[in-house]
Amino acid sequence: MKNTSPKELKRLTWLSMALLVLSTYLWSQQALFSEIKISSALTIHTALETATIIIFASVFIVCWNAFGNLRKLSSLILAVAFLNAAIFGFFHAISFQGMPGFPGAIDMHKSLSFWLLSRYLISFTLLGLVLQSKDSDISENRSIVSVILGLFATFALTYLVFRFPEILPATYLKDLGQTAFKIHCEMVLVATNALTAILFYRRIRSPDSVNSEGHLKIKRSLLFFAAAMMAISETYFSLYRLPDEIFVVIGHLFQVLAAFAIYRGMVGINIHAPYSGLIQSTHDLQQAADQLLIHKQRLTGVIETAMDGIITIDDQHKIILVNPAAATIFGYAVEDLLGTSIDAVIPMRHRAVHNTHVKQFGERGTTRRKMGTSFDDYYVTGLHANGHEFPIEASISTLMENDKRFYTVIFRDISERKIAKEKLAQYHSELSQLSSALQSIREEERKHIARELHDDLGQLLAALRMDLSLLQRDQSMTEKSRLTVASMDQLLLTSITTLRRIATDLRPRALDEGGLFFALQSLQKEFSQRHGVHCDLIADEEQLVLDDDRSTAIFRIIQESLTNVARHAKAGHVEIHFERAPTTLSLTIRDDGRGIEEGAMNKTRSFGLVGMRERIKALHGEFKVQSTVGKGTQIQIQIPLDQMITNPDN
Secondary structure (H helix, E strand, O other): OOOOOHHHHHHHHHHHHHHHHHHHHHOHHHHOOOOOEEEOOHHHHHHHHHHHHHHHHHHHHHHHHHOOOOOHHHHHHHHHHHHHHHHHHHHHHOOOOOOOOOOOOHHHHHHHHHHHHHHHHHEEEEEHHHHHOOOOOOOOHHHHHHHHHHHHHHHHHHHHHHOOOOOOOOEEEEOOOOOOHHHHHHHHHHHHHHHHHHHHHHHHHHHOOOOOOOOOOHHHHHHHHHHHHHHHHHHHHHOOOOEHHHHHHHHHHHHHHHHHHHHHHHHHHHHHHHHHHHHHHHHHHHHHHHHHHHHHHHHHHHHHHHEEEEEEEEOOOOOEEOHHHHHHHOOOOOHHHHHOOOHEEEEEEEHHHHHHHHHHHHHHHOOEEEEOHHHHHHHEEOOOOOEEEEEEEEEEEEEOOOOOEEEEEEEEHHHHHHHHHHHHHHHHHHHHOOOOOOOHHHHHHHHHHHHHHHHHHHHHHHHHHHHHHHHHOOOOOOHHHHHHHHHHHHHHHHHHHHHHHHHHOOOOOHHOOOOHHHHHHHHHHHHHHHOOOEEEEEOOHHHHHHOHHHHHHHHHHHHHHHHHHHHHHHHOOOEEEEEEEEEEEEEEEEEEEOOOOOOHHHOHHHHHHHHHHHHHHOOOEEEEEEEEEEEOEEEEEEOOOOOOOOOOOO
16 A cells, blocks of 8 residues: 555655745845844744644654554664654753853854764664664564663754754854854755655655554655754754744754654654544454454354364363364364263263363463374274273363463374274284294204205215315326316315305304304305405404304394495495493494485385394394495394293294
């Protein structure tokens, strides 16, 4: 909404131009009009200055008090500026030449010093107002401190003017009139006010000119007129020589006109406009009431058709609002629940605790929260009309109205979800047990196959090689036969080596014969030789004295990790580090490879990591993988040593 009408701006512009033309004529006839003297000039000056002071004080009162504790930075600056300007104006008035207690020309210098301080403060405040682009809230305490600091600065300057008037160059000399310093100061004021008027005019004419947001509404067209009048008045004040000339009175009249325009632009629009628009306000009130009724009907429709249950209770825990979904969930009609206690839908054993929780929730000052602190605790228990209890997921909010607290609960029946969650947990437990059983069965099969390969097939191959050795000693064989037998011997040696490797991969004999430490040493050496990757095993044999289940699981985890390093990591160094405490065994496997890309660990086909997790879960341990692309991967495992391992085969 535009802050002024084009017609109003046009009228004020024409009025300003007319007064400027008239003033230009008077200024051109300065020699003629300066001969006109005003009798009782002191009284007229005092009366006009008093009127200006009253208007400035009114502006301060509105900027400071009209909106209670709500205040913007702009309204605070205007309040402080106009209050201090009114104070400077007061001291200007009482220090006129000839006032009791202020005799002599030096008091006229003091008076004009106060005059310049007051007008500079107003002029630069208006200039800052037109240049302001943003506003901000300011607290009551900061507002009070700002006023106190402003008053302190004002009275400090007042003391300096009275006590050390020579600080400022002479502004008035007896029988000679104004000094060049005073006239130059007036010219600066003329230029400042003219610039302010131009900027206000441009701001009004710009397409985005709107009412200033905030508490204090400002009519810029009147402030444009005020700045123009102040520029004209300062020109009059720069032309006079003696205080009883007519130019002084005319300048004061323009000053009062400017002050009145400021009053109308800042004060009148905020105080008088509401009363003049009473009829329009009544119409707006009716429109607001109609809109409120529409919003109420819309809100009622939303509540009535909501799929979730909604209940509102007062501070006495009486139900004052319930929607059909809530009544259906609890097995009642809406009319049956209205006015009853919320205890009607809460099991007997939970009522005391529930009432205490609701009371504490209201006292904390929070506005809303879920019922519970974790996923498993988000539901509470509801009581059906037939006495059946069922789980409810709910959230509660609170609202203060007329010093009364109301609580609103939005909830849904999650019986089916709870059953599904319990079944899912059961399935997960069964799958974990099945995985553990399969791991155990597979390990037994590996052990059995490895034993069969080593003890049976390995012995047969060894015996066959011994027979070949005896055959090689036969002197009657031809050279060709000897070569054939030697080739067969080499093939048998290769077969035995391959058989041993396969048997070791299936189940290293060192794990059964020497324990986990020696099995890991063999795995470390074989991995380094086969893949050319330096591998360090940091552990003591005493640390790795474990039962068969833990030893096998740890060996398989390290074996799978080294396999992943060889296949994917492109690492140059791997470190396997064990630390044992009285109740836990910690294991860290770290490589300097290329790391695992984000999301790769959650791929559905990452069975290696899944198998490791399942093995650790069967040992009641913790499994954590940390990987940074380009910086390697680290696997951290903690296994408790004080818990029994449940064998799924038993």
